[in-house]
Amino acid sequence: MSTMRAMRRLKPDPVPDELLERLIQAAVWGPSGGNMQRYEYVLVTDPDVMARLAPLWQRCVDAYLATTGKYAPEGMDEAAYGRMVAAIEYQRDHFAETPALVIPCYRMPEQQPDEAGLRASAQALGADAVQELARIQPRFTALAEGSCMYPGVQNLLLAARALGLAANITIWHLMLEREWKQVLGIPEDMRTFAAIPVGWPVGNFGPVRRRPVSEVIHRNAW
Template sequence: MTDDQATDHATEPVPGSGPPLFETMSTMRAMRRLKPDPVPEEMLERLVQAAVWAPSGSNLQQFHYLVVTDREVMARLAPLWKRCVDAYLGSAGKATPPTMDADAYRRMVAAIEYQRDHFAETPALIMPCYRYLQDKGSAEGLRAMKDALGAGATARLLRGNVFGSIAEASSVYPGVQNLLLAARGMGLGATLTVWHLFLEREWKEALGIPKDVHTFGVVPVGWPKGRFGPVSRRPLGEVIHRDRW
C-alpha cells in the first residue's frame, strides 16, 4: 500500500454497493505520518476491545495488548525502532517490488523514513502479544497423532514447532485486523509492522515483557497527517484460484 496518498491503480469502493464495513476496508491505508497530538485513553481502550472480540484458537484467549503512551518510554524505544527500520530498508526493502509502481514505492519509503525520524513523537503504540499454553503432549497423544497423520507428517509438524507458531499467530492477527479497522472507523491512523522482530529480545527487555510471551507486531496509532482513500490492490482475477491452483 502506498501510505497516505491515492494512486492511479487504487481500487475504488462503490458507494452503496455493500455494508459500510466494505468501504472502511477499501480505504484503510497504512498511516505512518501521525500528528503528535495525544489519543484519548478511552479510544485506545476501544481499539483493544475491538481486538479482543476477534476469535481465538481453542478459545484460549491468551492474547495481551501492551499500550505505550509515556513519552519517556517512547523515546527509549525510538533508537530500537530506527535500527529495525534501517535493517529493513537496507535489506528486504532496498529494491522496488516487481508488483509495485516505482513512484508509489518511493512515496512509501519516504513515509517509513518520516515515521522512523519522528517515532519519539508517536502518540500511542500497541503491541499484540500472546502467551501460548504450550502442551508438549502425552505419549498417548503423540501416538494418536502419528496414527492419524503418519510418521512423516507428524515429524514435519513437530519440527521447529511450526504449528505452534502459526496457532499463536492465528489467535493474534484477527484481533490486530479488528483493531486496525476500528482505528480507521474512528478516524485514527495506524499500521502494523513486524520489524521489531529483528531485535525482539531488546524490545521485550525495554518493555518488561516476560520471556514466555511472544510479540507479534508494533502498531503505532495517532491522528493521521495524510488522508484515507482507496487502496491499491491486485485485481481479483489475478488472485482467485477455483477448485485447484
C-alpha cells in the same frame, strides 16, 4: 477495508484513552485458538517510554531499508514505492512523537504430552505425515500462535479506521525483540507479534492499491 492504508504520518496530538481502549476491545473480540485467550496487549502512551523506544525503532527501520526496502517490488510503480519509503522514513524520524503504540503479545501454554492422544493423532495422520509434521513443527507452532493474534490485530486496525485514527502493522521490532522487551518489561516467555503505531492522521485514507481479484483466485484447484 478498501480505504485502510498503512498510515505512517501521525500528528503528535494525544489519543483519548477511551478510544485506545476501544481498539483493544476490538482486538479482544477476535478469535482465539481453543478460546484460550492467552493474549496480552502492551499500550505505550508515555512520551518518555516512546523516546526510549525511538532509537530501537530507527535501528530496525534502517536495517529493513538497507535490504528488503531498498528496491521496489516487481510490478510496483517506482514513484509509489518512493512515496512509501518516504513515509517509512518520516515515521522513523518522528517516532518519539508517536501518540500511542500497541504491542500484541501471546504466551503459548505449557502442556504435558498426552501419550494416548499422541498415539491416536499419529494413527489418524499416518507415519509419513507425522514425520513431515515433526519437520515443520517450528512453522506450525508459529502459525498457531499467529492465528490467535493476527485476527485481533486486524480488528484493531479496522476499529482505528472506523474511528478516524491512523495505524499500521509492523514486525520490524522483532529484529531487536530482546531490547524492546527490556524497555517495556515484557516477560521473556511472552512472544510479541507486532508494533502498531496509532495516532491522528496527517494525510488522507485510501483508496488502497491491490491486485485484482481475478488474478488471485484459483477455483477448485491451483
